[in-house]
Amino acid sequence: MRLATFNLLHGRTPADGAVHADRLHDAVAGLDADVLALQEVDLDQPRSGGVDQTALAATALGARHARFLPAVVGTPGVAWRPVRPDDVPGADPTYGIGLVSRHPVAAWRAVPLGTSPAVLPLLVDARRPALVRDEPRVALAAVLEAPAPVGTVVATHLSFAPGFNLLQLARLARAVRDLPGPVVVLGDLNMPGPLAGAVMRGWHPLVRTPTFPTERPRIQFDHVLASAPLPVADARAVATGVSDHRAVVVELAR
Template identity: 30%
Template sequence: MHFRVVTYNIHKGIGGRDRRYRPERIIETLAHLEPCILFLQEVDEDVPRSRHHHQTEMLAAELGFSHLAFQRNVHLKQGWYGNAILSRFPLSDVESCDLTIPLKKRRQALLARCKLSVGDHSRSLLLANMHLGLAGPERTIQLRRLLKHPMLAHAHKDTPILVGGDFNDVWGRLGRKVLEPVSYQNAGGMHRTFPALFPMRPLDRIYYRGPLQVHHAFASRTALAREASDHLPLIVEFTCRE
């Protein structure tokens, strides 16, 4: 079963260079990539800066996704922003994992079970989408806390798992320190995704565990992707063994 996953910090649909809210750029960028599963960060809901759009529902409608989940992370004066998962396959068991560190910005991970189905074949896949903190010790605590969540901690060793999002980890030390010792592998390498206009830092990652094979991974560097957000989308193509 072949499928494509994209993780993308959309920066509320606000361009990294012109600071203008133009969600059509995000929509066109993602439509061109034809993802099966989307991990999105910095997604607005009913916020004035983004015209009070409910961006998860808007993006799902524009891109033709039938299955979606949104997680409210930060409560603003009006509205929220947080993480979202969009999928062409059914989602169930949607849960939140609180990653907040005292005196730091509220952070959570959004988890879900996805029923991957291609032709006559189907497979359950676990998803975890997150936006980690800015400080190294904070990120380490957050990622270890996520791995202790029952959905991941109690998963069978043959259950495929994807953990992705904005890791805010420039050198990749976090994955080597926390994820790789418990059998997760870096699917996307060290593709630079930030800042979008002149990408220098590989902040966005997808890690996987279980019967998955990576075929291709890249950061989209189209002219439109460089303008749409302050991050570039990271794309990974997988095959799930039956």
């Protein structure tokens, strides 16, 4: 089984700042993942051509099982609000995370992880700092049908606020401990390499490699963590030409 996680940056290519569906399709297809966790995913956003990026990723991988979980309504960096329970799907542009699987999914679970009150300076498109309000954070778990090397896969994108993301990761571990194992958490955790493994005591990092920024990665923000030891045949970061993050691919040994 090949597991992967990819922060899409809503499909934007850093080289020219453009968003093209065909580039994103080819980037995802090149990962050839059996399970793919997606972060910074657009649905019906004008900036990305109104594309359902989770469905596009599923098509690129030939996967029949996929789900998008919105975190906000509107466009980050422009105007947005948290998703509400009474929101009508498809009524407005949304943004969040996705999970795609070639393996059949027996059950899905959405996990709210809360919102940091932080407003912090972050680098924006022009590569200059701007004060940014944090977004609501969520996780999406998929219980895989047997036979599969893992029982449950979880996609997430945690807060950029130091400390609050640690609380979210601990909250996520509690929220999925009743699901079939081994459980694998994949995503942009917004915390440097060893810290994620230290927070998830008893969990096992399956990859240790810098993933950000994509040109010359210096820090690992993107992680794959397992609730039990799993045999790894290969683990690496992949420059796709899309996004400011490298994708992470983990190949489990047979």
